[in-house]
Amino acid sequence: METITSIKPLLAVLVSLLITPLLISSKAPNVRETWTFVAAAVKFLIVLSMLPTVLKGTEIVYTIAEVVPGVAIKFRVDALGMLFALVASSLWIITSAYSIGYMRGLKEHSQTRYFCFFALALSATIGVAFSANLLTLYLFYEMLSFATYPLVTHHQDREARSSGRKYLLYIVGTSIGLVLPAMLISYNLTGTLEFGKQGFLAGAGASKPLIGLLLVMLVFGFAKAAIMPLHSWLPAAMVAPTPVSALLHAVAVVKVGVFSVVRVLTGVFGTDLLLSFNFGTAIILVASVTILVGSFVALSQDGLKRLLAFSTIAQLSYIVLGVGLLSPKGMTGGMVHIAMHAFGKITLFFCAGAIFVATGKKNISEMVGIGRRMPVTMTAFFIASLSIIGMPPCGGFISKWYLVLGSLEAHQMPVLFVLLTSSLLNAAYFMPFVYKAFFCVPKEAMFENTVQEAPPFCVVPLVITALISIVLLFYPQPFLRLASMMVQGITGV
Amino acid sequence: MSDLISIIVANYNYWIYITLMMIGLYAMIAKNNLVKKIVGMNIFQTAIILFYVSIGVKKGATIPILQHGHGHGAHTVVHAVDYVNPLPHVLMLTAIVVGVATLGVALALAIRVYDRYNTLEEDELLAQIREK
Amino acid sequence: MIWPIDLAILTLVVIVGIGALMVKDLLGAAILFGAYSFMMCLLWTVMGAVDVAFTEASVGAGVSTVFFVGAVFRTSRRTKD
């Protein structure tokens, strides 16, 4: 594999970090938001400019400093990282636009702080995507945890405080309590933390119990992946403003968690090691339980955002499940699902936010007939939910298809069952809502029969993401290609 | 006989220094009155000085001032065995000074404490602090 | 060095030291502490440490005691132990 050295990854990370002083110092909101857009666009362009290089099979590396012998703070842009960075940076632009609409629509306080920490969180996300070793990943992972805290607790009321506590307890507690020691133990075993094609732990000759222990610590340690039983911070974090929830649960936080888990499974342990110790099954088991339980819980939720949160918990485990299958198709499916789920879920959150901005309603039971009042929003919602369920004409279908193929390839029939059941459950919690939104008898309807959408800054982004969800079915190329390149690199198939 | 006695004296010397030190240490920890603690602190320090001075003692030697030292040219051969070890004395001069300096600061602090609480007894001080 | 004197002074030092800590009057303690310092000074003279003894005589028995007395005057003589 060729590598070239370039400062671009560092720039991509720094853009949004360096923008914060400008954000703080800008007096007028319009200037501030212009800067946000500039940063988002620049970041996206930098990421995009690296895409051709990566697609050619070349990796881009950049080392900042070697902090511990054998371990540096280092960036490496490979296919998987590129995939994630593309998703995150492109969605930041859209989320920024949506944030403006949402925050201004609700006249929220402390908007400067909000945009600053949003930018910081994006820096950390791109950092995670491009990190070349576990230490760098850990660095940006923690940075993300701290940068999102003020976002989650934006309202600064009692509820925000208790949710914030829960958020930190789960996220930081696990990363310091589990990831850090695991990282140190593996460093002392091998002397390196660099993600390898087949994992750096593979050659260490560690015993099965030790590897198992490390696996548990690392998989559960990245609690942002919300694998049960460490999932309950996610519904709690729903107190945040909706763009934050959208960013958290579609792009940044949870995806970073699940991306880290994928990185750990492929780059730290390696598929061969996991296969030889037969740990794949255990991962599948955990993921399956999370999928099913998450979906069932989602069924019983009334709060729209809480429903989406549990849906996210379930969907994230698809990704873990895919990689846990350890078969090429399954892993491809898991990785592509990062992108597909991102576009789908962010649309859903945008819709929830738009409804809140326009009507002030948060619960499903209060939204009967809303389709008549906000047809665009609800259509987008419908498309996105199709994507989440995994039905054509949406991108979600591709990832689910690959997951199914992967489970067949790995001869894991129970997984097929899990996938099927959860798709049914997905349908079961989304469809009645969508149905009632559009087709209710007039006396049930809770809204007047006039079209009154949210501000355009809210609606346009969600339309765009919904459209992208559809486009991705027909043109999944950059993501699918990147995922299969990554898998090819790992397995050689 | 005189050997035996000198051994006893020798050991006695070390024991006394340890005893004094322990008296001082005990007073510093267990005494209730702040000034008493300071007295204990000084006894503790002097005990250490006693120990150091004991190191320097040499049988059959005299004080460390050269006898025929007046004038520049009056060189006579000086034998080390004739004079006690001067180094511990030097060190202990410093230690005494440190002792009196510490004493001064400690007393100043005690006066400040007394100004505030009107007592020097530790239990009464603690009671006053707890009341607040 | 004359050992009976040495022994006697050593014993006396301990007694005076304990006395300084036991006496239930801080002024008394200060004076006894001066006596203690003076005993020490004698002891060191006996050991040949004339400079140290000189210093202790002027500092320990002299100035330190005055400091103690001054401080006791400015606070209180009362002590419970």
Next chain:
Amino acid sequence: MSHNYPALIVVVPLLSALVISVAGWVNKRLCFPIAFAALAVAAYSSVGLLFRVLDEGVIVYKLGGWDPPMGIAYYVDHLNGLVLTVVSVVALLNLIASKKSIEEEFPEKTGPFYTLYILMVTGLLGIVVTGDAFNLYVLLEIAALTGYGLLAMGEERAPLASLNYLYMGTIGACFYLLGVGYLYIVTGSLNMVDIAGILPSLYQSKAVLAAFIICMVGVWLKMAFFPLHAWLPNAYTYAPSAASSLIAPLVTKVMIYVMIRLILTVFTPEFSFNVLAVSDAIVWLAVIAVVMGAILALAERNNLKKMLTYIIVAEVGYMVGGAWLGNRTGMTGAILHIVNDALMTLCVFLVVGNIVYKVKGAGFDDLKGLFRKMPFTMGAFVVGAISMIGVPPTCGFFSKWYLISGAIQAGHYGFMVALLFSSLVNVVLFFRVFEICYYEPFSDHHGHGHDHHPEPMDEAPLSMLVPLYVVGAILVLVGLYTGDIVDQIIQFAIPKGLV
């Protein structure tokens, strides 16, 4: 002049302290510039010295021109070159930062205050640079006496706390002196290197054993190692902020340096780790120290400064444990943590200084809404707190990394767990503070936060903020350059014999 750096580093502050004392009686405004110049020279020469050591190796400076075992000599090697730099830089930054508060709190006593301040720094620098065991004692007393004076100038409980510190500190210093006496009685020498040369034939001597124990206990008392820590929290809490932000970062750290110097140079690692089989027990003591420090900090629910002092107690446990793990990695971690902890502690104490300057108190009640009121100060606080917690890329993470690595290599998982536990507790502690500062008093109107009127911004003056931000930047830079610091400096500070 670079030949004389080792002397200058101590003599320039000393002379200027005397000049300040005189100047204080003439014109108070002269004091600060002189103090600043002195510490700047000290910082400059310590950095120069460090670079010379990197080039040439150990520098020996004979004071009075007498050869080492006779006279006193300064030995500057990689270890104390590093610590010197830290001490002088921390003192300089703190001096700049606390100018305002000193002048406000002690309008009539600025001269003596600066005198004591500079004398204290002189003492600390001297402790670090000296190669003579007895000279170290004298300097220890300078640092201690000035410290008692400075600490007692604070709130009304300060004199009592300081007096308790004085008792404990004197016992500690006397124990150290006694230990040196025991070494002297069996070796006849006071020079550290010289003692180390004579000791190997005496490893089995009871007197050496006793000297070792007594010295260690003395040093532990001075650094507030757990069961001997009782004096520290009150003494630092009630002190004036200028004094506590000088003393809290430096004194305990310098004492750790003394301990490491004793282990490495005087008693040699061979004796400390192999002949005495006590390192395991001491690491367990350190484990207790770390855990208890963390728990005590958790139990403190009134005062930010007091909470921080308990964290210092825990941090002392880190370093003692790291040094006693008996391997190279652990020792590296301990030395690195001296640097990092000094800077971190400075950062958080400067923040407390700013808060006290503006809000007139560091109780948890005083902190409400501070993120809005003093956003820049609190921003620096976040950096310091993150470093204390141990999050990369701040330096606190990397020393913790080495400490835990050392624990793993030594097979001492108890210490590892203790370190992780204390990191987690630090998360809780600091986020408890952040919460108080972040959430303003809740209004009854349950909803978004835009309906109450927050206090307007009221930041500390620029002269306090700039040093704070310099420290914050240093925290990150030291973190990023950890690799270089370890490769170029600390590696050479540890004798080859220690694996």
Next chain:
Amino acid sequence: MKITGLIVTILVGGLLIYAAADFPAWSDPNSPASTYLSPHFIEKTMEETSVPNIVTAVLADYRSFDTMFETTVIFSAGVAVFILLRTFRRKEPEARHYRHVLTGVTMRIKEGKLPPSDDFERIDTLWTPPDLIIKTVCRLLIPFIQIFGLYVIAHGHHSPGGGFQGGVILGASIIVLAISHNLRTVVKRMSEKLDAVLCAVGVLIYAGTGALCLLLGLNFMDYSALASVLFVDPIMARSHGILIVEIGVGIAVMCTMVWIYSNVSSRGRYEQGL
């Protein structure tokens, strides 16, 4: 607390007694302490520094650096006591105690109400009737004490004594004055400012001598560098250097003792001593 104290004491004492077993025999001329460094000091002092009192030579030359810091310790104690205790009173007290010298009547007179007569003498609150014997004896003794102090400083090369002891004696003479008369008498002769400045100057003489050696091109405190300034040979220069620093120590110690005493005995008010 008592039990803790007892346990600690017993533990430490036990350790010390245990260790004492390995000490070299008491007053053994062959103990390491007596054979390693001290022979050099005893035998070479005269030819290297030309000072017969070995303790002085080692104190102020071989280990002069220690002694410089010893003086600094005293100085910092002085400053610490000052900063701790000194309180500057902004407004004068309303009334003071005066004694009519001729009649011996003591009275409290409000500020500004003092009759313009020389017969009134200001006295302390803790005033006791003057004891003629004490006052006279002290007045007579003080000059002799001071001369003795100066002698001790100057003759430290040849006999026990030196800057420190002499300084303490000089300081004590002034303290005696303060006790026998009152603090104001002392302050009249030596103001607080002078006292404080002299403290620093004393140490400055010491450290400055060392720094002068440094400026003259040799190491810090290497008095032989002074040879070119004093026009003597390097060894004699050491002897003179020792004298200079001893004078510095003397001044510093004297003033610091007075400073500490004044602050402690007047609780920092500088009005009434003992």
